Amino acid sequence: MNPVDIAVAANESLAEFSNLLIKSAMAVYALAFVAHIVEWVFGSRSKVARTAAALTAEGAGKSGGARTTAAGKGADKVSVTVRTSGGGTEVLERPKVVTRSAPGRRTGVPDGPGAAGGDEQGDLYGRIAVSLTVLAFLLHFAAVLTRALSVQRAPWGNMYEFSTAFSMVAVGAYLAFLVAKKDIRWIGLPLVTTVLLDLGLAIVVFYTESDQLVPALDSYWMWIHVSLAIVCGALFYLGAVSTLLYLFRDRYEAKLEAGGRPGAFAGSVLERLPSSASLDGFAYRINAAVFPFWTFTIIAGAIWAENAWGRYWGWDPKETWSFITWVGYAAYLHARATAGWKGRKAAYLALIAFLCFLFNYYGVNVFFDGLHSYGGV
Amino acid sequence: MPTADVGKAPENTRADAEEQEAGGRISTAPREDPSVDVPALGPVGWARWFWRQLTSMRVALILLFLLSLAAVPGSLIPQNGADAFAVRDFKERNGTLAEVYDRLQLFDVYSSVWFSAIYILLFVSLIGCILPRSWQFVGQLRSRPPRAPRRLTGMPAHTTWRTDTEPEQVLRAARTLLRGRRFRTCPTEETGGPDGSGGSVSGGSVAAEKGYLREAGNLVFHVSLIVMLLAFAAGQLWNSEGGKLIVEGDGFSNTLVHYDDFTSGSLYDTDDLDVFGFTLEEFHASFERTGPQRGTARTFRADVSYWEGADGPEKKTSIEVNHPLKVGDSKVFLVGHGYAPVVTVTDGQGKMAYRGPVPFLPQESLGLTSTGVIKVNDYRNKDGEKEQLGFQGIFTPTYGIDAERGPHSTFPELDYPVLSLNAFHGDLGVNAGLPQNVYQLDTDKMEQFKAEDGDLFRADLRPGESVELPDGAGTLTFDRVEQWASFQVSQEPGEGWALAGATAAVLGLAGSLFVRRRRVWVRARRGADGVTVVEMAGLGRSESARLPEELGDLAFALQDDAPPAADPDGEDPDGEDSAPGQDAGRDAGESTGGTTEDVPAATEDAGPSSRGENE
Ligand code: HEM
Numbered sequence: 001m002n003p004v005d006i007a008v009a010a011n012e013s014l015a016e017f018s019n020l021l022i023k024s025a026m027a028v029y030a031l032a033f034v035a036h037i038v039e040w041v042f043g044s045r046s047k048v049a050r051t052a053a054a055l056t057a058e059g060a061g062k063s064g065g066a067r068t069t070a071a072g073k074g075a076d077k078v079s080v081t082v083r084t085s086g087g088g089t090e091v092l093e094r095p096k097v098v099t100r101s102a103p104g105r106r107t108g109v110p111d112g113p114g115a116a117g118g119d120e121q122g123d124l125y126g127r128i129a130v131s132l133t134v135l136a137f138l139l140h141f142a143a144v145l146t147r148a149l150s151v152q153r154a155p156w157g158n159m160y161e162f163s164t165a166f167s168m169v170a171v172g173a174y175l176a177f178l179v180a181k182k183d184i185r186w187i188g189l190p191l192v193t194t195v196l197l198d199l200g201l202a203i204v205v206f207y208t209e210s211d212q213l214v215p216a217l218d219s220y221w222m223w224i225h226v227s228l229a230i231v232c233g234a235l236f237y238l239g240a241v242s243t244l245l246y247l248f249r250d251r252y253e254a255k256l257e258a259g260g261r262p263g264a265f266a267g268s269v270l271e272r273l274p275s276s277a278s279l280d281g282f283a284y285r286i287n288a289a290v291f292p293f294w295t296f297t298i299i300a301g302a303i304w305a306e307n308a309w310g311r312y313w314g315w316d317p318k319e320t321w322s323f324i325t326w327v328g329y330a331a332y333l334h335a336r337a338t339a340g341w342k343g344r345k346a347a348y349l350a351l352i353a354f355l356c357f358l359f360n361y362y363g364v365n366v367f368f369d370g371l372h373s374y375g376g377v
Numbered sequence: 378m379p380t381a382d383v384g385k386a387p388e389n390t391r392a393d394a395e396e397q398e399a400g401g402r403i404s405t406a407p408r409e410d411p412s413v414d415v416p417a418l419g420p421v422g423w424a425r426w427f428w429r430q431l432t433s434m435r436v437a438l439i440l441l442f443l444l445s446l447a448a449v450p451g452s453l454i455p456q457n458g459a460d461a462f463a464v465r466d467f468k469e470r471n472g473t474l475a476e477v478y479d480r481l482q483l484f485d486v487y488s489s490v491w492f493s494a495i496y497i498l499l500f501v502s503l504i505g506c507i508l509p510r511s512w513q514f515v516g517q518l519r520s521r522p523p524r525a526p527r528r529l530t531g532m533p534a535h536t537t538w539r540t541d542t543e544p545e546q547v548l549r550a551a552r553t554l555l556r557g558r559r560f561r562t563c564p565t566e567e568t569g570g571p572d573g574s575g576g577s578v579s580g581g582s583v584a585a586e587k588g589y590l591r592e593a594g595n596l597v598f599h600v601s602l603i604v605m606l607l608a609f610a611a612g613q614l615w616n617s618e619g620g621k622l623i624v625e626g627d628g629f630s631n632t633l634v635h636y637d638d639f640t641s642g643s644l645y646d647t648d649d650l651d652v653f654g655f656t657l658e659e660f661h662a663s664f665e666r667t668g669p670q671r672g673t674a675r676t677f678r679a680d681v682s683y684w685e686g687a688d689g690p691e692k693k694t695s696i697e698v699n700h701p702l703k704v705g706d707s708k709v710f711l712v713g714h715g716y717a718p719v720v721t722v723t724d725g726q727g728k729m730a731y732r733g734p735v736p737f738l739p740q741e742s743l744g745l746t747s748t749g750v751i752k753v754n755d756y757r758n759k760d761g762e763k764e765q766l767g768f769q770g771i772f773t774p775t776y777g778i779d780a781e782r783g784p785h786s787t788f789p790e791l792d793y794p795v796l797s798l799n800a801f802h803g804d805l806g807v808n809a810g811l812p813q814n815v816y817q818l819d820t821d822k823m824e825q826f827k828a829e830d831g832d833l834f835r836a837d838l839r840p841g842e843s844v845e846l847p848d849g850a851g852t853l854t855f856d857r858v859e860q861w862a863s864f865q866v867s868q869e870p871g872e873g874w875a876l877a878g879a880t881a882a883v884l885g886l887a888g889s890l891f892v893r894r895r896r897v898w899v900r901a902r903r904g905a906d907g908v909t910v911v912e913m914a915g916l917g918r919s920e921s922a923r924l925p926e927e928l929g930d931l932a933f934a935l936q937d938d939a940p941p942a943a944d945p946d947g948e949d950p951d952g953e954d955s956a957p958g959q960d961a962g963r964d965a966g967e968s969t970g971g972t973t974e975d976v977p978a979a980t981e982d983a984g985p986s987s988r989g990e991n992e
Pocket of ligand 1: 291329330333334337431432433434437441499502504506507595599602889890
């Protein structure tokens with residue numbers, strides 16, 4: 001065997017190893033999925049109804065929604081316990097701050113307790129699910145890495161690679177939020193479910209042997225433009241899940257506020273989610289933070305297109321749908337700044353914008369045939 | 378908490394106005410004033426009403442939505458600009474539907490009247506909305522943060538405590554603290570009671586504001602959009618784009634006559650063509666040989682030597698797919714490649730009638746099966762009569778044949794090249810004065826050669842082989858194969874502006890979405906009992922959930938200089954006891970706050986809102 005053949009053989013076995021890792025990751029994600037389900041099931045045993053209490057108790061939410069960030073009234077100062085670097089604790093006296101939420105919103109609605117619903121066993125399974133997700137993420141990451149090594153380029157040159165990288169980033173972002181102590185475990189179940197779907201689709205429908213790139217893709221813009229597109233997509237995805245749950249939760253709260261009685265299942269599930277205001281806020285912050293990056297992704301794409309094809313913008317289907325997505329998110333951000341469009345209407349815009357993103361990725365590659373259709377379906 | 382919804386006393390209305398001022402202009406969002414929906418009579422009234430509508434946020438939102446909707450059909454229906462062949466094909470297949478589409482300009486969506494109307498309206502709206510705001514903002518930058526509203530307790534986040542420190546000292550400390558955190562601050566002396574009733578209490582307040590970068594970023598972003606649009610428009614008017622196919626060894630010089638095709642903007646002057654030229658020395662292409670992606674291109678490289686200016690020195694370089702050649706204001710892109718069989722044709726008299734490479738155009742990318750025509754204008758048949766010859770050919774770099782596709786190429790490289798030809802004689806029609814496509818043969822006035830057995834004549838040649846045309850009409854020799862590459866030369870003025878606009882847009886956007894603009898007020902007054910009451914309030918846009926946290930931090934830091942005094946009698950600690958006259962008003966304010974928008978600055982569409990007042 002000459003050295004080239006040896007290298008080729010090594011790359012092929014690396015690629016196979018990568019495939020194996022993806023399948024292992026899927027197995028572990030499946031376990032995490034089960035653990036999350038168990039978490040939700042155990043969580044339903046506890047009957048918490050904080051939302052209803054907050055919305056009905058002596059006209060709260062109507063009576064100004066003033067609330068203090070601190071404990072009950074009567075305490076002038078609040079004790080905040082701060083862990084010092086030495087491991088000890090130190091008690092700080094902090095002034096109490098009274099806040100008033102923005103008018104027109106349901107105020108004082110506390111966040112739900114999370115999937116486990118305060119149930120100890122549920123919480124245990126929730127923790128197990130997160131641990132499994134971490135393990136699966138590591139396998140997933142290793143799979144993308146070995147794929148990159150086997151092709152010796154950025155591992156996002158075709159739809160298979162894009163899909164695996166996309167879900168990897170989504171899970172990575174989720175875990176990063178957890179590490180940053182953000183209360184986001186509620187997104188675990190929908191996330192793991194979609195990751196399983198995405199990976200399944202990737203290996204069954206989009207699988208492409210590891211290979212080199214066509215000349216047009218062989219550029220450092222590939223690292224910038226495509227990796228950013230993946231990161232933006234993954235974060236927009238988290239935003240979209242939050243928006244969707246906001247819509248459900250908002251309806252639930254509206255029903256309670258109007259004195260209605262939501263169904264037992266909806267009640268049990270939605271009660272455990274964060275309040276609609278929190279979900280909406282989370283979605284807004286993600287979408288707003290990603291929007292500049294998405295803008296830059298499109299600009300980088302235009303610069304690359306100029307280098308590769310001699311024009312910045314040619315209304316190729318992929319370009320068109322990126323533009324539509326961009327305008328969709330811009331409309332969403334405008335909607336939030338426009339009276340009468342906040343809340344549900346803005347949320348629908350955000351969902352439409354995300355669907356455009358998805359369509360740009362799957363739909364355009366599968367149905368159209370423009371310059372971008374190297375998809376290797 | 379008492380929720381008495383007392384009607385507002387006049388002084389409360391005054392206080393509200395002050396409060397509104399406190400929150401005013403914290404956002405660049407235009408005010409949506411629902412009460413002015415009905416325009417005044419007369420054309421001027423209507424025009425003003427129309428202009429107000431056009432520059433409102435609501436209309437901007439609708440236009441944005443329409444713009445994205447309008448872009449959709451262009452991705453579903455073939456477009457003239459992108460693929461004229463697909464359009465022709467579509468028209469052939471759908472008669473009446475295509476006609477309707479044509480009427481609706483659906484084959485030219487992005488230059489259609491309706492698409493242009495939307496984005497022009499959007500940009501008029503943008504200019505009408507953003508430019509005045511930019512001036513306003515410049516004014517704001519020079520002005521001072523609005524003075525503390527009378528009732529700090531009415532603000533979205535507030536805190537208060539009592540201290541033994543003197544009010545002046547607290548205010549000084551607050552100012553130092555806020556400045557240290559890069560707030561812009563402004564102190565105000567205040568006399569009179571906390572309820573504005575002119576009592577014996579004295580003190581003052583500090584107003585502070587931070588995060589101007591948010592509005593600046595928002596304005597920069599929108600202005601950059603305008604810059605980008607102008608740059609694109611300029612590019613459309615002054616751009617030029619030409620295509621040229623060059624066979625290895627041939628050259629090109631950048632003048633209009635040397636182009637195969639050339640388009641330019643309406644204000645482009647062809648005298649502006651940069652003076653340069655280049656020769657295609659060699660073209661390299663390589664393709665995947667094995668695996669499922671067999672036949673996929675791996676590298677394309679055109680080695681050229683070029684010169685710049687009338688008689689500049691010759692320089693060598695390579696043009697690759699992602700690496701155009703830049704000369705002057707022009708860029709030369711590599712856009713295509715293919716093969717050019719070199720053939721020699723002798724006529725019926727045995728004289729050479731034609732020799733040269735003939736570019737064949739690839740019909741598919743995996744094997745580069747190509748088609749082309751050879752036209753021989755200057756030809757005499759064996760009787761010495763003037764005639765013309767035409768050949769229609771298929772070139773296969775790696776010949777293969779199967780029942781389904783007939784002869785075709787199985788690989789894009791020259792592994793087993795074969796040139797297959799049909800031959801015609803007669804009138805090519807080239808002298809009719811009509812421009813002719815060099816890649817198509819008009820056989821209307823031509824007759825196909827027949828072989829001796831009566832079948833149509835046809836030849837399959839390998840490089841180096843010759844074939845005799847029937848009846849001594851001459852010979853054709855397939856000498857060898859050359860490669861050709863096609864280039865696009867473009868000049869895009871405004872490119873720098875577009876790029877600068879895009880960069881500024883991203884930076885402005887980042888500023889606008891990551892920076893929070895907020896105001897903080899600190900008020901310190903000596904209460905009736907001689908103890909100083911410190912009040913702090915913060916105001917931001919409602920999206921900023923971190924405001925209370927920040928206010929807490931600031932208050933905590935301020936308490937270093939103004940430590941809380943022990944509660945004399947363990948009363949309600951809000952400090953309200955020192956200002957008893959305030960309770961009713963404050964609670965009234967809060968009680969409406971939940972349902973209406975009487976805290977204007979806490980809403981995103983900040984501005985005086987008359988809505989909450991009289992409910
Ligand atoms: C080309 C179309 C446009 C795009 C892509 C666009 C994009 C954006 C984006 C992404 C934001 C969010 C920034 C933020 O939340 O702070 C924004 C805010 C804003 N836009 Fe636009 N915009 C466009 C046209 C317009 C037009 C036509 C107007 C005027 C009618 C306008 C007025 C504003 C204002 C005032 C804000 C700030 C809102 C606030 O302070 O909350 N924009 N725009």
